[in-house]
Amino acid sequence: MENFVNLNELSTSDIQALIERALEFKSGAAQPTQTNHMVANLFFENSTRTHSSFQVAELKMGWQQIMIDPQTSSTKKGESLSDTLKTLGALGVEFAVIRHSLNDWYQPLIAEHSDLMPRLINAGDGNGQHPSQSLLDLVTMYEEFGHFDGLNVRIVGDLAHSRVARSNAEVLQRLGANISFSGPKSWYPADFDQFGIYTELDEGLEDLDVIMFLRVQHERIAEIENTDFSPLSYHFDFGLTQDRYDHLKDTAIIMHPAPVNRDVEIADSLVEAPKSRIFQQMTNGVYARMAILDAVEKD
């Protein structure tokens, strides 16, 4: 694999291989082989989990890291992303992990076909894709259930502004899961009808295998600043309350990409409840990202 930018460009067998590789790294059944690569991490948007977990994955793979702080780099002088990356390529950087607010930031860079361009790994683009998050979500579900076919998965909340929602809806549908969506109707993108059905949150909770809550993306929702968005009302209408938790079957799991707005998407007391896999998702993120590095390395 030359670049890792969109999980939905991969075949389902390639995705399955990545999941299994991640679990092999987790169990210790697989070890990194080529350990001498140089990688740059460029995060133009804030991140704790993705940034740190790529760093940990790179260290576990034995790779050397170049840290670029976009706030102090020459992008602040107007240098383009393309020239920044070709500069790093000229210095010997072979891989670049990038988070950027621009949807599809990678497409023009790949279209350049420049030998100087490092191999690209998408750590999140605008409200487009978050493929490494999707992969770690798939690893977490597969670890739990051992399959995707027929799983009832509900994705809840800020569907319009979330790159996690779109990435996961597309890939889970391809893998055979039954997808439903809940949340504010005004945040439901019409084209999500191609992936699943919209339903009221309280409908069919007892049939779900996975319920995934999404963070309310305050930084992307200008209208929140201009409206009377109420965390309490949101939680009552679209959040995980104790009553909703109790309606889920014992084998159901609760997921959230995090950071969680506690008492908004999920009641504070339920973030670490027995059905929650939120911190397990973060642990799996390291192994999913090791599998991604391993795959781009091997091509």
Ligand code: CP
């Ligand atoms: N889930 C996720 O992408 O978290 P960060 O924004 O902290 O990386």
